[in-house]
Amino acid sequence: MMEEAKIGVFVCRCGTNIGGYLDVPALVNYSKGLPNVVCAQENLYTCSEAGLNEIKEAIIDHQLNRVIVASCTPRTHEPLFRNTCKEAGLNPYLFEFVNIRDQCSWVHMHETEKATEKAKDLIRMGVARAKLLEPQEEIEVDVVPSALVIGGGIAGMTCALSLADRGFEVTLVEREEKLGGMLRKLYKLYSAQTDASQLIEAKIGEIEKHRNIEVLTSATVTEVKGFYGNYDVTIRQERKNVPFRVGVIVVAIGAEEFKPVGMYGYDGIQIVTQLELEEMLKEDRVKAHSIVMIQCVGARDEKRSYCAKVCCTTALNNAMIISERNPKAQIFMLYRDLQTYGTIYEDLYKKAREKGIIFVKYSPQNPPIVDKGMVKVFDEFLGEELRLPYELVVLSTPMVAHPDSGELAKILKVPIDEYGFFLEAHVKLRPLDFATDGVYVCGSAHWPVTVDESIVQGYGAASRASIPMSRRRVVSEPIVSFVDEESCIGCGLCEMICPFKAIQIEETPKGKIAQTIVASCKGCGTCGAACPQKAITMRHFKDEQMLAEIVALMERK
Amino acid sequence: MSDQESFEPHILGFLCNWCSYAGADLAGVSRFQYPTNLRVIRVMCSGRVDPALVLDALIWGIDGIVILGCHPGDCHYLTGNYYTERRMRTLQTVLDMIGVKPERLIVDWVSASEGERFANLIGDFTEKIVELGPLTDDLPPEELRTRLLAARDALSQQRMRWLVNREKELLEKGDVFGEQVDEAEFHEVKFEALAREYEKNRILHSISDQVLSVQEIAKTTAIPPREVLKNLIAMEQKGLVTVSRIDGVNPKYRRLGGGESL
Ligand SMILES: Cc1cc2nc3c(=O)[nH]c(=O)nc-3n(C[C@H](O)[C@H](O)[C@H](O)COP(=O)(O)OP(=O)(O)OC[C@H]3O[C@@H](n4cnc5c(N)ncnc54)[C@H](O)[C@@H]3O)c2cc1C
Ligand code: SF4
Ligand code: SF4
Ligand code: SF4
Ligand code: FES
Numbered sequence: 001m002m003e004e005a006k007i008g009v010f011v012c013r014c015g016t017n018i019g020g021y022l023d024v025p026a027l028v029n030y031s032k033g034l035p036n037v038v039c040a041q042e043n044l045y046t047c048s049e050a051g052l053n054e055i056k057e058a059i060i061d062h063q064l065n066r067v068i069v070a071s072c073t074p075r076t077h078e079p080l081f082r083n084t085c086k087e088a089g090l091n092p093y094l095f096e097f098v099n100i101r102d103q104c105s106w107v108h109m110h111e112t113e114k115a116t117e118k119a120k121d122l123i124r125m126g127v128a129r130a131k132l133l134e135p136q137e138e139i140e141v142d143v144v145p146s147a148l149v150i151g152g153g154i155a156g157m158t159c160a161l162s163l164a165d166r167g168f169e170v171t172l173v174e175r176e177e178k179l180g181g182m183l184r185k186l187y188k189l190y191s192a193q194t195d196a197s198q199l200i201e202a203k204i205g206e207i208e209k210h211r212n213i214e215v216l217t218s219a220t221v222t223e224v225k226g227f228y229g230n231y232d233v234t235i236r237q238e239r240k241n242v243p244f245r246v247g248v249i250v251v252a253i254g255a256e257e258f259k260p261v262g263m264y265g266y267d268g269i270q271i272v273t274q275l276e277l278e279e280m281l282k283e284d285r286v287k288a289h290s291i292v293m294i295q296c297v298g299a300r301d302e303k304r305s306y307c308a309k310v311c312c313t314t315a316l317n318n319a320m321i322i323s324e325r326n327p328k329a330q331i332f333m334l335y336r337d338l339q340t341y342g343t344i345y346e347d348l349y350k351k352a353r354e355k356g357i358i359f360v361k362y363s364p365q366n367p368p369i370v371d372k373g374m375v376k377v378f379d380e381f382l383g384e385e386l387r388l389p390y391e392l393v394v395l396s397t398p399m400v401a402h403p404d405s406g407e408l409a410k411i412l413k414v415p416i417d418e419y420g421f422f423l424e425a426h427v428k429l430r431p432l433d434f435a436t437d438g439v440y441v442c443g444s445a446h447w448p449v450t451v452d453e454s455i456v457q458g459y460g461a462a463s464r465a466s467i468p469m470s471r472r473r474v475v476s477e478p479i480v481s482f483v484d485e486e487s488c489i490g491c492g493l494c495e496m497i498c499p500f501k502a503i504q505i506e507e508t509p510k511g512k513i514a515q516t517i518v519a520s521c522k523g524c525g526t527c528g529a530a531c532p533q534k535a536i537t538m539r540h541f542k543d544e545q546m547l548a549e550i551v552a553l554m555e556r557k
Numbered sequence: 558m559s560d561q562e563s564f565e566p567h568i569l570g571f572l573c574n575w576c577s578y579a580g581a582d583l584a585g586v587s588r589f590q591y592p593t594n595l596r597v598i599r600v601m602c603s604g605r606v607d608p609a610l611v612l613d614a615l616i617w618g619i620d621g622i623v624i625l626g627c628h629p630g631d632c633h634y635l636t637g638n639y640y641t642e643r644r645m646r647t648l649q650t651v652l653d654m655i656g657v658k659p660e661r662l663i664v665d666w667v668s669a670s671e672g673e674r675f676a677n678l679i680g681d682f683t684e685k686i687v688e689l690g691p692l693t694d695d696l697p698p699e700e701l702r703t704r705l706l707a708a709r710d711a712l713s714q715q716r717m718r719w720l721v722n723r724e725k726e727l728l729e730k731g732d733v734f735g736e737q738v739d740e741a742e743f744h745e746v747k748f749e750a751l752a753r754e755y756e757k758n759r760i761l762h763s764i765s766d767q768v769l770s771v772q773e774i775a776k777t778t779a780i781p782p783r784e785v786l787k788n789l790i791a792m793e794q795k796g797l798v799t800v801s802r803i804d805g806v807n808p809k810y811r812r813l814g815g816g817e818s819l
Binding site for chain 2: 073074075099101102103104106107108109110111114115117118121122125413415435479491493496497499500522523524525526528529530531532533534538541543546547549550551553554555
């Protein structure tokens with residue numbers, strides 16, 4: 001039997017954010033009259049040092065075993081208040097949050113009376129739930145100190161080297177025969193005219209020498225099981241399966257160049273893409289004197305509304321290389337908006353103008369037409385149609401997600417966006433992490449980036465990934481499912497539903513029974529809402545706890 | 558129809574932590590105003606919401622329920638919201654079947670950046686529920702309660718749970734033989750099964766705290782006597798009901814064990 005609940009309620013004014021719109025003293029008074037509430041008070045700012053101390057003092061003075069703060073939102077402040085409880089010796093899961101600011105005072109600013117009534121209801125619901133809260137123990141698991149890096153382009157190689165230098169074992173998996181990725185096909189890289197092949201050969205050399213790195217080429221990931229700190233990975237390499245275990249995973253599968261089949265007479269010979277032009281430059285095969293480049297081919301349109309960011313600068317860079325080799329070459333660049341962001345790339349644009357490259361702005365409503373040796377384009381500035389004879393047309397197409405991204409996203413259970421690029425946990429707060437703990441992303445798998453950005457991200461992902469490995473142990477939230485062995489009939493519905501393979505049927509002396517793999521369970525509760533036996537308890541979000549809120553809301557009405 | 562001016566509906570929202578709850582917070586941060594009727598229960602994922610719990614909320618008198626999750630494909634737990642969608646669509650058909658207006662329950666998606674959409678959605682829904690009137694406008698209180706209890710028991714039953722929760726997999730991947738399952742056909746089978754299961758539970762609830770004859774049960778439940786009898790015989794074999802006494806030639810039935818009721 002649980003000891004009787006002694007609840008303390010702290011109503012925050014948040015300055016005037018709550019105090020200005022709700023009758024806070026009335027809320028405090030009301031709280032005092034609720035069952036099991038032994039103390040209630042208001043704070044000017046509950047989250048201030050003073051406010052937190054008042055909570056701690058009350059926990060000790062009134063021997064509180066439940067704490068409720070009625071204030072902003074658990075999404076930002078729950079960790080802080082949980083920690084305060086912990087410091088005062090109370091299990092953090094005996095804390096309950098009531099949102100009376102973001103979802104009450106701020107959205108009913110002209111209805112003090114009704115909003116105060118709503119806040120009373122919310123506090124009453126919180127009290128009912130708090131009564132039924134149970135202490136939870138945080139879960140700790142060991143982390144295997146080795147990493148899997150998927151994709152051996154510049155981003156993946158940089159990441160692997162950085163992790164290996166920190167002393168962690170790394171397996172680098174590359175689907176092609178050789179490491180290097182997109183850079184294998186490129187010629188001189190803007191902005192420093194670095195030779196792409198030299199750059200990757202140097203990296204490959206370092207990787208081959210490193211004793212902490214194992215490279216698997218012509219290989220792909222086919223299965224990932226397990227959980228944060230302990231992933232069981234299966235790699236398929238030349239018709240055999242290679243299994244191993246890692247603690248963390250980095251996704252660096254890069255992107256591809258969009259092939260504009262059926263557009264502008266693309267034939268890969270006289271009408272080519274920038275990537276094909278790079279290969280021609282490498283082999284010194286560009287003989288044409290009149291060249292027309294068309295920007296935004298297949299980009300910023302209905303199908304791909306994004307700007308791939310590297311194409312404009314790539315086109316400029318290649319145009320410059322051509323005109324340096326052959327000063328007589330006449331190069332036209334047909335663009336919609338020239339996106340050469342940043343100081344260095346904008347500078348390249350200026351230089352290109354000086355070099356005599358001619359820029360023509362076209363509009364997407366009136367795109368250029370490539371027709372029998374002639375490109376016809378309506379010049380937005382001149383207001384007239386130009387007819388440009390060509391020997392070579394170069395189409396600048398965007399980078400598109402690697403075709404493997406969808407499959408890999410499923411295997412890793414991480415999200416991709418509508419274009420197939422991997423989606424980070426938070427664009428500003430966690431740009432290289434996935435929401436799934438222990439899985440990270442870098443390079444153009446995430447979004448079109450330049451080589452320097454890929455390298456920065458490679459280092460960044462290595463740094464993020466090494467945190468759990470250096471700590472050796474990680475804690476995960478104890479909000480997980482729990483199966484009551486007595487009522488479970490082993491029907492397997494939960495196992496079928498769980499997206500994380502975190503609940504599985506086991507053969508036990510009592511027969512088939514579902515069991516939660518605590519470290520894999522994310523606590524979504526989807527299994528709990530399905531179990532026909534109500535055998536699954538969702539910790540911290542129990543049926544009884546939720547029902548108690550509903551009952552508290554409606555009981556006296 | 559009740560007096561619209563004074564009717565303040567009870568509206569309950571289940572919001573998932575990662576998208577819709579964040580969207581609701583954003584509405585606050587941006588000061589988008591909406592009616593005060595909504596009370597929110599935060600869940601980690603919309604997939605946590607058990608249709609039986611939604612029925613409980615109606616049993617307790619909530620007039621309108623809104624379940625919000627992340628947009629399809631964005632669920633923090635990958636697939637939770639697909640289950641939510643299918644479960645709640647099923648629940649809507651059940652509500653319709655028992656005479657509760659299915660518009661009282663909505664399922665929708667709100668992302669963390671859709672504060673304004675959240676405010677508008679709650680505004681529109683509140684208006685809709687005011688228009689529909691109190692839940693007790695749909696059915697008289699006692700009848701409403703019994704029907705909701707029977708529906709809740711039907712949806713808690715094992716076969717129903719399997720049908721509702723395997724729907725996603727069956728329709729996407731096909732059955733165990735790898736054969737694609739026809740969507741319309743599946744829904745028909747599911748609905749039939751639900752109707753039968755509901756009928757059974759409706760009968761059980763009618764004899765939970767009284768003994769009744771077949772004719773009397775048929776009268777209170779509006780289920781044809783033949784069906785009532787068929788159900789009773791089957792349930793008697795399973796030990797769910799028993800003949801309590803015989804009045805002349807009419808056996809009177811009573812529920813055994815008694816279902817859990819509120
Ligand atoms: C035409 C063109 C010109 C460019 N020019 C420049 C330039 O001048 N300067 C500049 O800074 N940037 C340039 N870029 C951008 C540059 O190519 C990218 O920034 C860079 O290649 C990104 O590196 P990455 O490692 O992320 O991806 P990638 O180089 O694409 O490498 C990804 C690797 O992952 C592998 N892989 C894919 N799927 C799997 C799988 N399932 N399992 C295992 N391995 C897999 C791929 O085979 C590949 O080796 C250019 C891009 C294009 C298209
Ligand atoms: S706890 Fe939240 S509501 Fe209170 S002062 Fe701090 S930010 Fe404002
Ligand atoms: S769904 Fe419930 S009864 Fe079935 S195996 Fe899972 S826990 Fe057991
Ligand atoms: S709560 Fe979610 S993650 Fe955990 S076992 Fe159930 S379905 Fe799987
Ligand atoms: S987390 Fe939002 S619906 Fe699953």
